[in-house]
Amino acid sequence: MKYRRMAAYLIVAFMFTADWSWAQKIERAVLAFGSTGPNLTPFWVAREAGLYRQYGLDVDVVFFRGSTIAINALATKDAHFGAFGASSSVLAKLGGMDTVLIATATPGLLFYLVTKKEIRNANDLKGKKIGASRPGTDSDLAARVAVQKLGLSEKDVSIISMGTDTERLSAMTQGVADATVVTIGGYVAAQKLGFHSLIDLSQANVAYEAASMITTRTLIKENPEMVGKFVKGFVAAIQYAQTHREFTLKVLSKYMRTTDQEILNASYDYYVGRIIPRTPYVSEKGLQAVIDFIRQRNPQTPNVKAQDFMDNRFIKELDESGFIKSLYAK
Secondary structure (H helix, E strand, C coil): CHHHHHHHHHHHHHHHHCCCHHHCCCEEEEEEECCCCHHHHHHHHHHHCCHHHHCCEEEEEEECCCHHHHHHHHHCCCCCEEEEEHHHHHHHHHCCCCEEEEEECCECCCCEEEECCCCCCHHHHCCCEEEECCCCCHHHHHHHHHHHHCCCCHHHCEEEECCCHHHHHHHHHCCCCCEEEECHHHHHHHHHCCCEEEEEHHHHCCCCECEEEEEEHHHHHHCHHHHHHHHHHHHHHHHHHHHCHHHHHHHHHHHHCCCCHHHHHHHHHHHHHHHCCCCCCCCHHHHHHHHHHHHHHCCCCCCCCHHHHECCHHHHHHHHCCHHHHHCCC
């Protein structure tokens, strides 16, 4: 009896002194994404490395064909977060949704305009078909910016919707398209197919807010703790990807749906090594550029400002608290 009583005391003492952080409540959340581009690397790494779960979220990632479809999952509350272009979020909010950008994954318009070998300059591009994703997506806007940067008018070409990078390159090989815009992985693949780059938009210094973390103001109001946890996992994933190359390459292979090591290594070096910022504030200037470009295409767009479409409070909190700095002190 004496020993049983002592054991009971020890158990009670352990319950009061032990670290029970592992037993924290795990909330469920859904992330919707509409692209297989490596610009979404931190979102995927956070899921596969268990970083969302580390901060209290069990996150399911669901692929939708195109960000304009994926964003509807936020409207119907089938998803809590979205990983897609800022343009889709802006268009959704202009259409009446309460979407908001809360972090960036890839600032800048990071596309190559690749063409068939016989198209060597802007004049050769006149009258040709350029493949892009759905209207309003980053690749669609990139195609239009590329045309402008080459000194052409959109009327000089035909910009048609053709799905993903892979599908658009396939359309080129079949003669359905003469050119397309692709990310770094698509560019490597394009070179293997005998295509070449007419313009690299990353070198054109185009202010732009590309792949972003999207949620709704409703969720921020109703469950700011969930939003904070998700952002924390995402930010931690940026550091994790930088220090775990081989793991990240496997994650990229899974989500990009390729085993081509040249494409995977190029994607990692480009995005993880060069582009994705440690402190991923949404760029007001870049977001305003998105809004201005949308207005160029549709003069009826209301005169709105970037601040209406963004909220940096969660990144700011992690920045000013020292959390982000602590990740790189390890």
